[in-house]
Amino acid sequence: MELLPLVCLCLLSCSGDAVRVVVEEDSDAVLPCFPVTKRNLTGQFFDWRKDDQNEVFMYDAGSHYNNGRTGQDEQFKGRVSHFQDQLKNGNASIKIHKTKMADSGIYSCIFPDLQSQTSIIELVVDQVLRDRTGEVSGAAPEPCIRTLYDKLLWRLLQCEAHGDPRPTLKWEDSDNKTLTAEEPKISERGGRFYVTVKTTVTKTDNYSCVATQETLSHQVAAAIPVYIQGEIL
Incomplete structure (x- = not known):
């Protein structure tokens, strides 16, 4: 049996029948679901919903949203898959690809034909x-870099950025060390x-x-190559 793929940065913690899944934005999230009584789900029906209203994924004896079935919420179209080869082992889990902040919420995995068994994630x-x-409104565009002075042994660089809230700026070299x-x-x-x-630099790099902008979770950078003519190697 093929095991569920590992998902980086995913933390599972159980509390009773509830499962909490934590992932970083843009990573994939596996939401686990198994009926209480292990059985082959290939010919069964199960439905995934978010916050009791948004249709995430529906499977009905081989028919599902990824092979022509209609009704899936726009938010999840093309981003949700199931584990077809594991249905026979009672696995109704799904994977949400490239998660977004809007994906956060309470998900229900429902088996209407199995005494309405429901898993909450x-x-x-x-x-x-x-x-x-x-x-995001107010996000700073790419910073503007200028060379103010270009001398034999050093160069004075200037960086300007604008936004709301106020952006913080820092200079880094190619090793990501702050200058x-x-x-x-x-x-x-x-x-x-x-x-x-x-900032004043004295090395070719x-x-x-x-x-x-931390409050917007926004970060953008601009780069400039610098050649110091009189640099002693």
Whole structure:
């Protein structure tokens, strides 16, 4: 029998008949479901719903949302699969691919023909820092990088970003090490915060300016290659 695939960053904890599944945003989540009495489910009917109203996945003796059956909620179309080869072992679990914050909620796995047996699963999708430009109001666009001075042994770089809430900026080298930088200069206009940070580099490398807005779970970066002519190797 093929085992359920392991899902990274997924934590299962049981409390009575309830199961809690925690995953990071954009990862896959397996929601487990097995009837009390182990039986072959290939010819059975079971239905997955979210918050008692949204149709997540329905299976009826081989007919399901991924092979022509209609009625699935738009939120889950093309993102939910079951384990066909494990139905004979009594496994009605499903996998939600590339989870979103909106997927968090209470899921029910129902067997109407098996004395209405129901499994309850709580899915929690943890938000992660990523580029949400264009998705979230106020998210900072890609930072603007400029070279202010280009000398033989050093270069002065400037990074500017704007957004609301105020973004924090940091400079990093190609090893993702944070560079020493000047105190940021902050101004406000048009309902957005403008932040400027300067740093002086003395080595040839690729440098990045990273803008972060923690409350929006938004992070975006821009990079610039730097060649120091007089660098002593």
